[in-house]
Amino acid sequence: MLQFSSIIIAILVILSNLTVIECHTKSDCGVAETAFGMCVPYVMGDEHNVLPKCCAAVRSVKELSTTQAARRDMCECLRRLMAQVGKIDGRRALELPGECGVPTTVIPTSLDFPCYRLA
Numbered sequence: 001m002l003q004f005s006s007i008i009i010a011i012l013v014i015l016s017n018l019t020v021i022e023c024h025t026k027s028d029c030g031v032a033e034t035a036f037g038m039c040v041p042y043v044m045g046d047e048h049n050v051l052p053k054c055c056a057a058v059r060s061v062k063e064l065s066t067t068q069a070a071r072r073d074m075c076e077c078l079r080r081l082m083a084q085v086g087k088i089d090g091r092r093a094l095e096l097p098g099e100c101g102v103p104t105t106v107i108p109t110s111l112d113f114p115c116y117r118l119a
Contacts, residue, residue, distance in 0.1 A: 028064045029077035035060045036078055039096060043082070045089045055100035062097075062104040068119060071106050075115035079108040 035057035041047035042054055061078070065071040082088045090109040097104045105118060 028070070028074065032061050032064055032074055032077050033081050036081060040081075040085055043088050043093050043096065044085060045087075045092065050096065050099045054096075055102065058097060058100045058102045058104065058107070061106055062102050065104065065106045071118045072115050074106045075108055075113065075118055078106065079111065079113055079115055082108060083111050 038051065038057045039054040042050050061074060065074045082093075088111065093107055093109045096107055108115060
């Protein structure tokens with residue numbers, strides 16, 4: 001009976017950790033969507049210059065993307081945001097990290113960008 005109880009407790013601990021990880025990822029996505037919203041006018045082509053708020057957002061996105069899984073999740077999150085916006089200039093999205101001086105590959109450059117390929 002003691003061994004069965006130990007197994008149940010171990011399963012509950014594992015499941016509770018999975019919930020924490022899932023919530024953390026969703027929270028990071030929300031933060032990234034809010035921050036990257038500052039870049040949407042530039043990426044859409046409506047703003048001619050990259051604003052400092054946008055570059056701060058690019059830095060935040062990079063800071064939230066410290067592992068391969070986090071980079072892929074963040075990229076997918078931003079890709080969904082861009083899909084909601086509908087119109088993006090791939091060249092501007094590609095140049096955005098360089099314009100801000102923040103090296104990152106997390107920012108998708110098209111609506112069908114393969115985020116799953118990020119290292």
